[in-house]
Amino acid sequence: MINNIKKTRKTTQGQIIIEELTKTYTHPDATELYEKVKKRLPKVSLSTIYRNLEKLVNEGVILKLDIDGSPARYDSHTHPHYHIKCTNCGKIDDISLKQNIAVDKIIEKKYGYKMVKHNVEFWGICPKCKDKSNDLQKTKQKTEPH
Amino acid sequence: MINNIKKTRKTTQGQIIIEELTKTYTHPDATELYEKVKKRLPKVSLSTIYRNLEKLVNEGVILKLDIDGSPARYDSHTHPHYHIKCTNCGKIDDISLKQNIAVDKIIEKKYGYKMVKHNVEFWGICPKCKDKSNDLQKTKQKTEPH
DNA sequence: TTGCATGCAAAGTTTTTGCATGCAG
DNA sequence: CTGCATGCAAAAACTTTGCATGCAA
Numbered sequence: 001m002i003n004n005i006k007k008t009r010k011t012t013q014g015q016i017i018i019e020e021l022t023k024t025y026t027h028p029d030a031t032e033l034y035e036k037v038k039k040r041l042p043k044v045s046l047s048t049i050y051r052n053l054e055k056l057v058n059e060g061v062i063l064k065l066d067i068d069g070s071p072a073r074y075d076s077h078t079h080p081h082y083h084i085k086c087t088n089c090g091k092i093d094d095i096s097l098k099q100n101i102a103v104d105k106i107i108e109k110k111y112g113y114k115m116v117k118h119n120v121e122f123w124g125i126c127p128k129c130k131d132k133s134n135d136l137q138k139t140k141q142k143t144e145p146h
Numbered sequence: 147m148i149n150n151i152k153k154t155r156k157t158t159q160g161q162i163i164i165e166e167l168t169k170t171y172t173h174p175d176a177t178e179l180y181e182k183v184k185k186r187l188p189k190v191s192l193s194t195i196y197r198n199l200e201k202l203v204n205e206g207v208i209l210k211l212d213i214d215g216s217p218a219r220y221d222s223h224t225h226p227h228y229h230i231k232c233t234n235c236g237k238i239d240d241i242s243l244k245q246n247i248a249v250d251k252i253i254e255k256k257y258g259y260k261m262v263k264h265n266v267e268f269w270g271i272c273p274k275c276k277d278k279s280n281d282l283q284k285t286k287q288k289t290e291p292h
Numbered sequence: 293t294t295g296c297a298t299g300c301a302a303a304g305t306t307t308t309t310g311c312a313t314g315c316a317g
Numbered sequence: 318c319t320g321c322a323t324g325c326a327a328a329a330a331c332t333t334t335g336c337a338t339g340c341a342a
Contacts, residue, residue: 009315011316
């Protein structure tokens, strides 16, 4: 529908940006990735990071995770998967889950939309934070019995 | 786990903000709501809108929709439902869908998170934009036959 | 009276853009 | 060569914060 064909050039910056993103499994945001790239290319600018990330997202090479209004995070794992964010420490983990295609069909029929994609986000307390909170409660129970 | 108890005061601004949001079915962002409230309270400030919306979100009275990195949109319909965003015009519609609680349990077991909530977002082309695009294609077929 | 909520202005945060220059094709 | 990509700085877009004052309880 929209003409996406655009010649793109292979640049050192672009190359290193995708390399560093691929090496990173923590879904970095633009600034975090910038710090990593800067170690190899000290003069790189943050806008180059943004411009390259945007290009890669448009090409479908990487995923942009816009969760919660916090800075967008990027993910070079493009096999279908979802994400869970810790409501305590903000960490994002991958979730593998069978994609439910039937839902898309149901909604196309019911609402008249032509479905493009869907996404599922989960929020929870990660194992590490859960343990910490348990420890705290135990301590409380010891020092402040009912 | 976190102490959320806080006395809040009933103010004219807060009252009108929730009233106007409830009257609005288009999931307005803070600025749009600000314009509506300003018609009744010309001296209201945008930060009051933000502060009240944040309070209402924390109290669970309204929903904050953070989709796509665009400005956050707010929704006073708190019965469980999802959203679909038109990739063409940006409109957001409600989606009623049976909540799949089983998924939460599966993920708790598999990933060790304590589940808090989940959300599903859909992207598609809304009926109106779909029609427009069809019309365009028909015109093209007339004027530029293969 | 007390201190939470407001209006205003300023600042913060994240992302985008304009422009001269650099470099890939 | 040509013009897309870059670095830098500035601006834009959205949201939060500091502070003096207002007003609900």
